[in-house]
Amino acid sequence: MAEGKDPEKEKRKIKSVKKMKAIMTKYYKKAKLAWLTRKKIAWITSGGPVEPLIAMNIIPVYPENHGAMIGASKMGVDLCQKAEAMGYSSDLCSYARSDISCAPAKGGPIGGLPKPNMLICCNNICGTVLKWYEVQARYFNVPLFILDTPFCHTQFTQEARQYVKKQVEEYILFLEKVCKKKMDHDRMKEVGRLSVEAQRLWQAVLDTAQNRPAPLSAFDAFFHLALIVTLRGTRQAVDYYQELLAEMKQRVADGIGAIPNEKHRLLWDNLPIWYRTRWLSQKFAAADACLVADTYTSAWCGALQYIDENNFLESMAEGYSRIYLNIGIDEMARQVIQMIDKYKADGLVMHSNRSCKPYSFGQLDIQRIVREERGLPSLMIEADMVDERFFSESQIDTRIDAFMEVVRERKSGI
Amino acid sequence: MDTAGIDIGSITAKAALFRNGKIAATKLIFTGYNSEAAGEKLFAEILRDAGIAGAEKFKIVATGYGRASVSFADKAITEISCHAAGARYLNDKIRFIIDIGGQDSKAILLDEQGKVKNFVMNDKCAAGTGRFLEVMARALEINLDEFGTISGQAKNPSPISSLCTVFAESEVISLIAKGMAREDIIAGIHESIGARVAALAARAGLAKPAMITGGVAKNAGVVKALEKALGLTLEVSPHAQFAGAIGAAILAQNLS
Numbered sequence: 001m002a003e004g005k006d007p008e009k010e011k012r013k014i015k016s017v018k019k020m021k022a023i024m025t026k027y028y029k030k031a032k033l034a035w036l037t038r039k040k041i042a043w044i045t046s047g048g049p050v051e052p053l054i055a056m057n058i059i060p061v062y063p064e065n066h067g068a069m070i071g072a073s074k075m076g077v078d079l080c081q082k083a084e085a086m087g088y089s090s091d092l093c094s095y096a097r098s099d100i101s102c103a104p105a106k107g108g109p110i111g112g113l114p115k116p117n118m119l120i121c122c123n124n125i126c127g128t129v130l131k132w133y134e135v136q137a138r139y140f141n142v143p144l145f146i147l148d149t150p151f152c153h154t155q156f157t158q159e160a161r162q163y164v165k166k167q168v169e170e171y172i173l174f175l176e177k178v179c180k181k182k183m184d185h186d187r188m189k190e191v192g193r194l195s196v197e198a199q200r201l202w203q204a205v206l207d208t209a210q211n212r213p214a215p216l217s218a219f220d221a222f223f224h225l226a227l228i229v230t231l232r233g234t235r236q237a238v239d240y241y242q243e244l245l246a247e248m249k250q251r252v253a254d255g256i257g258a259i260p261n262e263k264h265r266l267l268w269d270n271l272p273i274w275y276r277t278r279w280l281s282q283k284f285a286a287a288d289a290c291l292v293a294d295t296y297t298s299a300w301c302g303a304l305q306y307i308d309e310n311n312f313l314e315s316m317a318e319g320y321s322r323i324y325l326n327i328g329i330d331e332m333a334r335q336v337i338q339m340i341d342k343y344k345a346d347g348l349v350m351h352s353n354r355s356c357k358p359y360s361f362g363q364l365d366i367q368r369i370v371r372e373e374r375g376l377p378s379l380m381i382e383a384d385m386v387d388e389r390f391f392s393e394s395q396i397d398t399r400i401d402a403f404m405e406v407v408r409e410r411k412s413g414i
Numbered sequence: 415m416d417t418a419g420i421d422i423g424s425i426t427a428k429a430a431l432f433r434n435g436k437i438a439a440t441k442l443i444f445t446g447y448n449s450e451a452a453g454e455k456l457f458a459e460i461l462r463d464a465g466i467a468g469a470e471k472f473k474i475v476a477t478g479y480g481r482a483s484v485s486f487a488d489k490a491i492t493e494i495s496c497h498a499a500g501a502r503y504l505n506d507k508i509r510f511i512i513d514i515g516g517q518d519s520k521a522i523l524l525d526e527q528g529k530v531k532n533f534v535m536n537d538k539c540a541a542g543t544g545r546f547l548e549v550m551a552r553a554l555e556i557n558l559d560e561f562g563t564i565s566g567q568a569k570n571p572s573p574i575s576s577l578c579t580v581f582a583e584s585e586v587i588s589l590i591a592k593g594m595a596r597e598d599i600i601a602g603i604h605e606s607i608g609a610r611v612a613a614l615a616a617r618a619g620l621a622k623p624a625m626i627t628g629g630v631a632k633n634a635g636v637v638k639a640l641e642k643a644l645g646l647t648l649e650v651s652p653h654a655q656f657a658g659a660i661g662a663a664i665l666a667q668n669l670s
């Protein structure tokens with residue numbers, strides 16, 4: 001049956017989505033065919049320093065991005081259960097569980113990730129990745145490089161800087177050894193500059209949501225994030241975000257919002273609930289609420305201030321250490337409050353994510369600090385980013401409804 | 415203006431009718447598996463019992479888990495806002511509400527005007543809810559209605575340490591096997607709920623005066639344990655179980 005497209009919906013669609021899908025498909029195809037092109041593949045954690053890989057012509061592959069795809073295609077429960085049958089605890093992060101079971105099962109939406117030649121693990125996001133990558137290093141029998149970034153409670157000490165810098169040097173040596181070739185430092189400089197440029201553009205894209213109505217929501221950002229995670233340091237990422245930024249600016253000029261009738265602006269905290277992004281976005285949109293920003297997607301440009309684009313390798317130590325999940329709770333709360341002010345949020349929505357302990361652990365404190373300092377209402381949603389067994393629709397439905405009643409009542413002053 | 419509040423909970427469905435700003439009738443039935451049918455039956459019965467004809471002149475607000483299934487309601491509002499409105503109707507000074515229902519418990523903080531300032535609901539676990547008590551009543555083979563009276567005789571409440579309902583049930587069974595006095599076990603169960611709900615209340619930011627609403631408010635043992643854990647007295651209205659329905663009927667007065 002031929003159905004006419006709803007012009008209102010068409011207008012609101014972000015055109016760059018198509019392009020992003022094409023880029024990501026090509027990227028995964030290229031990675032899967034790496035054995036043909038004799039390119040090396042490195043699996044790397046989402047917060048890990050990818051730039052040296054790009055400079056060495058190694059294809060970076062992200063198990064966490066893969067985990068997000070598994071979650072979004074609702075294949076998480078099956079893979080998590082398989083990992084549990086292998087003996088892994090159901091308390092283990094669902095990215096780790098689905099990745100670990102995906103390797104032998106060759107399951108998931110793309111039939112498993114291409115086999116790695118090396119693994120790069122940076123513990124700036126959590127401690128889980130250490131054991132996870134050790135497991136995979138044994139399974140694939142490939143070398144593993146661990147970059148240990150000390151936790152930055154309040155500051156980055158001189159000792160920490162030396163410690164991480166030393167490891168960055170070792171990282172380069174490791175790559176040179178595995179690839180049996182020297183790093184081209186001019187190329188590395190160029191990659192560093194491109195990386196910084198892409199991060200700036202990404203921040204600029206997110207910044208457009210300061211407008212009313214916001215031209216994109218956090219749900220859109222969750223999608224467009226893929227490139228800044230996987231391919232920062234490439235020209236392609238820079239080009240893409242330039243285009244996306246232009247589209248967002250045009251939307252602002254045309255007054256096109258992410259949702260039809262933006263009345264309330266909310267800030268999202270923690271990873272997306274990948275298998276429910278559509279349900280959640282519709283649920284909030286139905287209450288005229290737009291999630292205008294989030295702490296998650298901004299993590300890929302949040303440490304920009306510490307990075308010197310003309311001296312990337314040197315400054316990288318600090319940039320990669322001071323990311324959102326590797327700082328103290330007071331500092332996290334400060335950043336949340338900054339975002340609330342910047343995006344003029346009316347409320348805070350927190351996803352207490354069973355999988356991600358470092359992200360969820362301090363949320364009650366952050367919630368309290370936000371309440372005390374800004375008096376904003378906040379909502380806690382208990383779920384998991386990939387494992388649907390931890391999502392209870394009717395409970396979350398009631399909580400969102402009640403939260404929106406509070407947000408509305410606060411504003412209307414009845 | 416005639417208004418009605420229909421509160422479809424997971425275990426029971428409650429209704430309240432308001433005429434001239436006063437409660438005219440309340441009624442409770444079991445929800446059963448069809449919440450839509452329960453809502454219709456409940457509304458028909460409350461009108462019949464109260465001897466009122468002309469359902470169409472009522473403005474109706476539905477609340478509770480089944481709020482979306484009450485197709486004849488003019489509006490659906492969550493239990494948070496309804497319990498707030500209901501509690502303030504029962505006592506217009508109330509600043510804090512603890513509602514323990516069949517499948518969830520919530521703590522609601524109000525400002526001076528009675529607006530909801532903050533609310534916290536239990537996590538997905540059934541511990542600290544009416545369901546928890548039901549499971550324990552079954553394990554003990556005692557009618558739930560007697561829990562309050564029996565626990566009043568306890569001398570030495572048995573500590574129940576498991577947070578999980580299923581584990582707590584096996585803990586209770588082993589206490590029975592050890593020959594512990596049933597009043598002590600029940601008092602222990604109440605204390606465990608009290609501790610759990612008190613933590614929830616602390617998260618919402620406790621304030622006085624506080625009221626307990628929901629079906630579990632009828633259980634004096636839970637109220638006492640909760641008061642002890644919170645360090646304050648809780649107001650219990652005879653209408654506690656109907657607070658949500660009453661609040662819904664009040665909020666229906668705002669519908670034009």
Ligand code: SF4
Nearest residue numbers: 093125126128355356
């Ligand atoms: S625990 Fe959190 S940070 Fe670590 S891999 Fe899982 S989701 Fe990522």
